[in-house]
Amino acid sequence: MSLDLIILDCDGVLVDSERITTVLLAEIVSELGWAVSREDSIALFKGKDMKIIRAMVEERLGRSVGDGFVPGYRRRMAERFATRGVPAIAGAGDLLDWLDARGIAHAVASNGPHEKMKQTLGRLRCNGDMHDWYARFEGRCHSAYDINCWKPDPGLFLHAAEAMQARPERCVVIEDSCSGVAAAAAAGMRSIGYADLTSAAELRAAGATVVADSMHEVQRVLEVWSDERGG
Ligand SMILES: [Mg+2]
Numbered sequence: 001m002s003l004d005l006i007i008l009d010c011d012g013v014l015v016d017s018e019r020i021t022t023v024l025l026a027e028i029v030s031e032l033g034w035a036v037s038r039e040d041s042i043a044l045f046k047g048k049d050m051k052i053i054r055a056m057v058e059e060r061l062g063r064s065v066g067d068g069f070v071p072g073y074r075r076r077m078a079e080r081f082a083t084r085g086v087p088a089i090a091g092a093g094d095l096l097d098w099l100d101a102r103g104i105a106h107a108v109a110s111n112g113p114h115e116k117m118k119q120t121l122g123r124l125r126c127n128g129d130m131h132d133w134y135a136r137f138e139g140r141c142h143s144a145y146d147i148n149c150w151k152p153d154p155g156l157f158l159h160a161a162e163a164m165q166a167r168p169e170r171c172v173v174i175e176d177s178c179s180g181v182a183a184a185a186a187a188g189m190r191s192i193g194y195a196d197l198t199s200a201a202e203l204r205a206a207g208a209t210v211v212a213d214s215m216h217e218v219q220r221v222l223e224v225w226s227d228e229r230g231g
Contacts, residue, residue, distance in 0.1 A: 002225065004164070005106065005172075006107075007189070008106060009109065009173070009175045009180050010108050010141075011112060013174050014089060014124075014133065015124060016088065017086050018042070020086070022046055028076070029057055032065055044056065047177025047198075048111075049151075051070075078119055086120045087125045088125065092215055105164055108121070109173075110141070110143055117143065158187050168187050168188040169188055172191065175208070176197065176203075178198060181203055181206045182206045
């Protein structure tokens, strides 16, 4: 086995939350006076941590948006998750089952706080049923807030690898955002860019080792890499 660890991003890789949160961010930022479309919101904000997003909004508006900006966003996000539920990314459940069956270690590494992961992974709609993937990943969910280090900094992935006693060159990161694949490259890890809301070309340009447009394709790449000898 040439793979020590698969590190999965949460939003946009396991949970289809980005479709909800990018729309909400567009609404909030537009309410503050910067007219941002859903497409703009994806291009500008997806995969970035909230401190960076707040700074971007303040720079654009030329004024402070106040300390209530991030808590207000989190409160409205939690309400949306609670009322609408959060669907799993298509094929993510099958991928996790396959990793379990193959005995390949895997963990979650998210720029979001644990509270958000509990709201999404913990109440997930997958194949018509509710699932608690936060419990499924108990002890293997890593948040950037645990170490105060956010992607594209490689620190979170290196932290996850160390926690699982994995060597970076034998880790594979699965990411849907440019900041995530850039973080993987900086950590010396291979990455599979899952091209959904962000295009394959953008993910490649940001440093993705390969790109895939479905979780089935992600699994196919992992099958090839896990069968490689040595490493
Ligand atoms: Mg993501």
